[in-house]
Amino acid sequence: MTEAEERQKWVxxxxxxxxxxxxxxxxxxxxxxxxxxxxLEPVIGYLHxxxxxxxxxxxxxxxxIYFDRMDYVAAMNMEVGYLEAAEKLLGIPPPERVQWxxxxxAELSRVASHLVWTGAFGLDLGMLTPFFYAFIEREKxxxxxxxxxxxxxxxxxxSIGGVYQDFNEKIVQEINEFCDQFPKKLEDMYDxxxxxxxxxxxxxxxxxxxxxxxxxxxxxxxxxxASGVPYDVRKAEPYLVYDKVNFDIPVxxxxxxxxxxxxxxxxxxxxxxxxxQAISKLPEGPFFNPKAKKSLMIRLRxxxxxxxxxxxxxxxxxxxxxGDGSVKPYRLRVRSPxxxxxxxxxxxxxxxMIADVVAISGTIDLVFGEVDR
Amino acid sequence: xxxxxxxxNFFSPLTHYIAYILxxxxxxxxxxxxxxxxxxxxxxxxxxxxxxxxxxxxxxRVGKFGIFQMIADMMKLVQKESILPKKRDDLPYKVAPVVVxxxxxxxxxxxxYGSFYYIGSLTVTHSSVSLVLLIAVIAIMPIxxxxxxxxxxxxxxxxxxxxxxxxxxxxxxxxxxxxxxxVMMASGQTSSPLNxxxxxxxxxxxxxxxxxxxxxxxxxxISMIARASYSPFDLGESDSELVSGHSTEYxxxxxxxxxxxxxxxxxxxxxxxxxxxxxxxxxxxxxxxGFIYLVIKTWILVLISFTIWLSMPRIRIDKFxxxxxxYLLPASVINLILAGILTLGWSL
Numbered sequence: 001m002t003e004a005e006e007r008q009k010w011v012x013x014x015x016x017x018x019x020x021x022x023x024x025x026x027x028x029x030x031x032x033x034x035x036x037x038x039x040l041e042p043v044i045g046y047l048h049x050x051x052x053x054x055x056x057x058x059x060x061x062x063x064x065i066y067f068d069r070m071d072y073v074a075a076m077n078m079e080v081g082y083l084e085a086a087e088k089l090l091g092i093p094p095p096e097r098v099q100w101x102x103x104x105x106a107e108l109s110r111v112a113s114h115l116v117w118t119g120a121f122g123l124d125l126g127m128l129t130p131f132f133y134a135f136i137e138r139e140k141x142x143x144x145x146x147x148x149x150x151x152x153x154x155x156x157x158x159s160i161g162g163v164y165q166d167f168n169e170k171i172v173q174e175i176n177e178f179c180d181q182f183p184k185k186l187e188d189m190y191d192x193x194x195x196x197x198x199x200x201x202x203x204x205x206x207x208x209x210x211x212x213x214x215x216x217x218x219x220x221x222x223x224x225x226a227s228g229v230p231y232d233v234r235k236a237e238p239y240l241v242y243d244k245v246n247f248d249i250p251v252x253x254x255x256x257x258x259x260x261x262x263x264x265x266x267x268x269x270x271x272x273x274x275x276x277q278a279i280s281k282l283p284e285g286p287f288f289n290p291k292a293k294k295s296l297m298i299r300l301r302x303x304x305x306x307x308x309x310x311x312x313x314x315x316x317x318x319x320x321x322x323g324d325g326s327v328k329p330y331r332l333r334v335r336s337p338x339x340x341x342x343x344x345x346x347x348x349x350x351x352x353m354i355a356d357v358v359a360i361s362g363t364i365d366l367v368f369g370e371v372d373r
Numbered sequence: 374x375x376x377x378x379x380x381x382n383f384f385s386p387l388t389h390y391i392a393y394i395l396x397x398x399x400x401x402x403x404x405x406x407x408x409x410x411x412x413x414x415x416x417x418x419x420x421x422x423x424x425x426x427x428x429x430x431x432x433x434r435v436g437k438f439g440i441f442q443m444i445a446d447m448m449k450l451v452q453k454e455s456i457l458p459k460k461r462d463d464l465p466y467k468v469a470p471v472v473v474x475x476x477x478x479x480x481x482x483x484x485x486y487g488s489f490y491y492i493g494s495l496t497v498t499h500s501s502v503s504l505v506l507l508i509a510v511i512a513i514m515p516i517x518x519x520x521x522x523x524x525x526x527x528x529x530x531x532x533x534x535x536x537x538x539x540x541x542x543x544x545x546x547x548x549x550x551x552x553x554x555x556v557m558m559a560s561g562q563t564s565s566p567l568n569x570x571x572x573x574x575x576x577x578x579x580x581x582x583x584x585x586x587x588x589x590x591x592x593x594x595i596s597m598i599a600r601a602s603y604s605p606f607d608l609g610e611s612d613s614e615l616v617s618g619h620s621t622e623y624x625x626x627x628x629x630x631x632x633x634x635x636x637x638x639x640x641x642x643x644x645x646x647x648x649x650x651x652x653x654x655x656x657x658x659x660x661x662x663g664f665i666y667l668v669i670k671t672w673i674l675v676l677i678s679f680t681i682w683l684s685m686p687r688i689r690i691d692k693f694x695x696x697x698x699x700y701l702l703p704a705s706v707i708n709l710i711l712a713g714i715l716t717l718g719w720s721l
Binding site for chain 2: 011013019020032034035122125126127128129131132133136192196198199201202353354355356358
């Protein structure tokens with residue numbers, strides 16, 4: 001076939017990076033046959049900020065802010081991921097109380113991230129209203145974050161061997177209040193989606209990701225669990241105090257858009273369960289390791305190489321640090337879960353309608369700060 | 374006595390022809406003023422209503438409660454530079470918004486408005502086949518959208534225009550059949566069943582045609598939603614996939630006209646549903662307040678439309694075409710048969 005004939009068969013459509021449906025700066029090169037997507041190629045790199053290299057030029061304690069800006073929707077999760085690796089390398093384990101505080105913050109952050117996803121997914125399908133309901137709830141979480149750290153999104157709350165500020169009565173009370181009122185709002189939102197026939201018909205059986213393909217593409221997080229693999233780092237390789245709390249990991253065998261939606265909603269319920277337990281079990285004690293006082297912070301030296309995996313809201317977040325005995329890491333590398341999840345979009349989008357491709361790329365839960373880093 | 378005759382009487386010191394020309398001119402002007410005020414009100418109410426549903430405040434900066442927000446927006450759109458795509462087909466590109474507006478205003482011109490106190494009947498046009506004219510006129514607006522989509526030489530706009538065609542074909546046939554059933558039923562009540570005014574005035578005997586033909590009311594309402602193309606049927610300009618469909622390449626006031634056209638369609642559609650199926654300007658209390666009844670019924674339908682718009686996700690185009698041919702069409706045919714049986718039974 002000549003090039004001219006080829007061109008007649010397909011319409012090349014370039015979606016993004018400034019397109020209302022692509023989350024952040026994703027660019028999709030699409031070959032359209034009428035409404036059917038014949039081929040799709042995601043183009044990434046529009047938000048590349050060289051975060052890993054910048055981390056290598058900074059002290060261990062300073063890198064946290066770059067992790068905040070990677071997955072800016074779930075900043076606490078990213079901080080936990082980095083600190084798991086850094087504390088292992090530097091040999092400064094956080095005290096018991098800090099571990100519980102981190103679990104609370106990470107789970108609240110996971111809820112916030114899933115809420116953003118819920119709202120954005122509604123917008124992808126043309127539902128305008130749930131977006132605001134989700135963001136109102138998220139705002140309450142951000143208020144808690146502001147209370148503890150002074151910042152809404154880029155929190156910079158945790159530090160090596162501790163946290164910036166201990167929980168006081170007010171924060172504990174605010175978290176309790178949130179946990180009390182949130183489940184009802186969540187169920188309202190759940191009904192708004194799942195009791196709508198059009199929503200079900202748009203999602204049921206669309207974008208089916210089989211188990212084998214998911215494993216081949218190294219998909220993790222809610223996407224993998226929606227495909228029937230009960231893998232969650234919090235259970236498989238517990239870090240912090242996740243082995244001391246009681247929670248389930250939701251799994252669905254369907255693997256379609258609806259399964260991903262349901263898994264994420266169930267995860268929010270479980271996260272609230274974890275937060276409630278953690279608040280009740282919160283032990284007394286110091287909120288930082290004395291080996292990492294503020295004055296000693298920039299003198300911390302690490303040697304050897306460390307890989308730590310944690311469960312961020314998007315999937316398995318891996319942080320690899322090589323230390324050469326100086327005050328700065330020799331090499332730092334982040335295994336971004338969203339990048340692996342995004343790579344499967346090409347498989348999922350093939351021979352789907354263009355409206356479904358938007359929905360499928362919505363269910364991946366893309367945050368471009370993390371994909372490009 | 375209607376507005377036209379009153380105006381003609383008022384201008385009667387001038388010669389007969391000039392008096393009538395002036396009367397027509399002022400009558401049209403009044404109608405345009407009513408439509409413009411209604412459209413501004415629809416957009417303002419939409420934004421306030423949307424804000425209420427979404428736990429926001431909505432426009433509240435320009436004027437008290439932001440009532441002048443629409444005027445400010447229009448001023449902004451007029452001032453904006455009109456960016457024209459280089460590869461456009463110039464004439465259709467520039468004509469398309471005008472076509473949309475034309476269809477909208479012609480549609481309003483054919484509606485029977487009922488009477489209002491001592492002014493008398495407000496109906497603008499008096500034609501014995503106004504229903505046929507109305508159907509012809511509301512088919513003009515999609516042509517404007519298709520022209521816009523194809524002439525802007527943009528792939529999103531093109532796909533949007535193609536979707537608009539597929540959508541229009543699949544709902545217009547059921548819509549015609551429901552109207553046929555309505556006309557059939559009205560023919561037992563009135564001697565000129567193709568005149569909207571006589572359909573409207575004859576519905577007093579029935580209370581409303583919508584009560585006798587609930588299926589017809591449902592199909593017609595869905596058709597009106599699809600025609601105005603808002604969610605769940607906003608396929609032509611689905612903003613999450615096609616940027617904004619046929620109006621992607623439009624800026625400034627030309628875009629504003631498409632925007633107004635959308636809300637105008639909602640208002641016109643609600644008015645059509647209330648005129649044809651919900652008893653038009655007839656109400657529980659007799660007296661010359663028919664216009665008020667019509668406006669109230671229309672606004673209730675407009676608010677229902679907004680609620681549907683804001684709470685539904687978008688249906689997929691192939692599912693909509695399926696829905697049109699597999700559910701709407703059979704439903705409208707069943708409605709036609711039922712209407713036939715009922716009409717025969719009534720006249721016996």
